[in-house]
Amino acid sequence: TLGKSVLPRSMLQIHYRSKYRELIAFSNAAYYGSKLSIPVRHPDAVIQENRPIEMIRVDGVYANQTNRKEAERVVDFLAEQWATSDRPTIGVVTFNAKQADLIEDLLAERADQDVFFRQALGKEQERQENGEDMGFFVKNVENVQGDERDIIIFSSTFGKNEEGAFKRQFGLLGQAGGERRLNVAITRAKEKIILITSLPIKDISDNYAKNQSLNGPRDYLQAYFDYAAKLSDGTLDAARQALDNMSFKNVACDCPNFEKDGFIRSVASFIKSLGLKPSAIQDSDAFGLDFVIEDQQKRCYGIGIECDAHCHPILDNARAREVWRPKVLRMGIPHVYRVTSYAWYHRREEEMERLKQALEEALGVTLRKVCLQVVQEGEVYERS
Numbered sequence: 001t002l003g004k005s006v007l008p009r010s011m012l013q014i015h016y017r018s019k020y021r022e023l024i025a026f027s028n029a030a031y032y033g034s035k036l037s038i039p040v041r042h043p044d045a046v047i048q049e050n051r052p053i054e055m056i057r058v059d060g061v062y063a064n065q066t067n068r069k070e071a072e073r074v075v076d077f078l079a080e081q082w083a084t085s086d087r088p089t090i091g092v093v094t095f096n097a098k099q100a101d102l103i104e105d106l107l108a109e110r111a112d113q114d115v116f117f118r119q120a121l122g123k124e125q126e127r128q129e130n131g132e133d134m135g136f137f138v139k140n141v142e143n144v145q146g147d148e149r150d151i152i153i154f155s156s157t158f159g160k161n162e163e164g165a166f167k168r169q170f171g172l173l174g175q176a177g178g179e180r181r182l183n184v185a186i187t188r189a190k191e192k193i194i195l196i197t198s199l200p201i202k203d204i205s206d207n208y209a210k211n212q213s214l215n216g217p218r219d220y221l222q223a224y225f226d227y228a229a230k231l232s233d234g235t236l237d238a239a240r241q242a243l244d245n246m247s248f249k250n251v252a253c254d255c256p257n258f259e260k261d262g263f264i265r266s267v268a269s270f271i272k273s274l275g276l277k278p279s280a281i282q283d284s285d286a287f288g289l290d291f292v293i294e295d296q297q298k299r300c301y302g303i304g305i306e307c308d309a310h311c312h313p314i315l316d317n318a319r320a321r322e323v324w325r326p327k328v329l330r331m332g333i334p335h336v337y338r339v340t341s342y343a344w345y346h347r348r349e350e351e352m353e354r355l356k357q358a359l360e361e362a363l364g365v366t367l368r369k370v371c372l373q374v375v376q377e378g379e380v381y382e383r384s
Helices: 022-030 044-050 068-082 097-113 115-125 178-186 217-233 236-246 262-273 318-329 341-346 348-363
Strands: 053-057 090-094 137-140 149-155 189-197 291-295 300-307 335-339 372-376 379-382
Touching: 022 178, 022 189, 022 217, 022 236, 044 236, 053 217, 068 090, 068 097, 068 115, 068 149, 068 189, 090 097, 097 115, 097 137, 178 217, 189 217, 217 236, 262 291, 262 300, 262 341, 262 348, 291 348, 300 348, 335 341, 335 348, 341 348
Parallel strands: 053 189, 090 137, 090 149, 149 189, 300 335
Antiparallel strands: 291 300, 372 379
């Protein structure tokens, strides 16, 4: 608070933690004006299968500031995870302190009854990786800042009471600054978020349902759970539309897009003529690509294609543009290839052949040869 009066403010620009961009997408739209640059991306089918955000509805009763049904489901989920040999690091976040205490009590009870569970719990609590504490924890939403784990399990705690009534009381998340606490909590996971919840999403707030702007903590809470429910159900278009409705578009990059630029359409036509299906990428961040093509065998994007050098304020210097950016992109997409407009229009056949070879190498396939003809400037069509 004191620093705000004397120090300049700087907005977060790049996000590396999340192995799925869907884990940070809500915060990017709701808090960062869609200005975060996120290098990782996956095909829709992979997202739908792996569900980086999974919502588990238990619809337990909220009584005495706790939700026992949710707490029991948290413990059951932990037992399932720890029964495997390849255990992810895990943290549990509750929406109030009493729910955290209840989960700790139930963990102790399970440990007393189950020797294997007791051993796993003790081992996970003491877990370290590369000298860093990665131990299992149970914390309320107020105390989770700075932590990160592979999986974060949320017990949203609140729900209908024993009489079936739902009161819009959300503890710290419903008070001034609650939206900031929510942002911190939902960005702790590296691989997956599990939402174990009893919240009736439509009843959390009124503004969001009316497509009004997010004005208070309850609006942000409802918007996040709405997005998470859609993503968990696999309705990706609806989830993305929900983010579009709340975000401020990043207009810092004045790059041509897939629909309007003839050069990009021309390259797309050539790739399609080879029997491939390029997916257009609309992101305008520092890691945006004009196309990505899925490697069907590995079920990931095998190659990303950019038409001329990508433009973004972060990439103002050549080192960032030509060294740093490709290196970061290749952490998630093994091959990144650039087509230049100069070569495309002055050495068309040679550039097409180079692109074809790059696609074959990246995807491990042999592509068919086609006879192409330039019909008009900026457009290429298959003739035979």
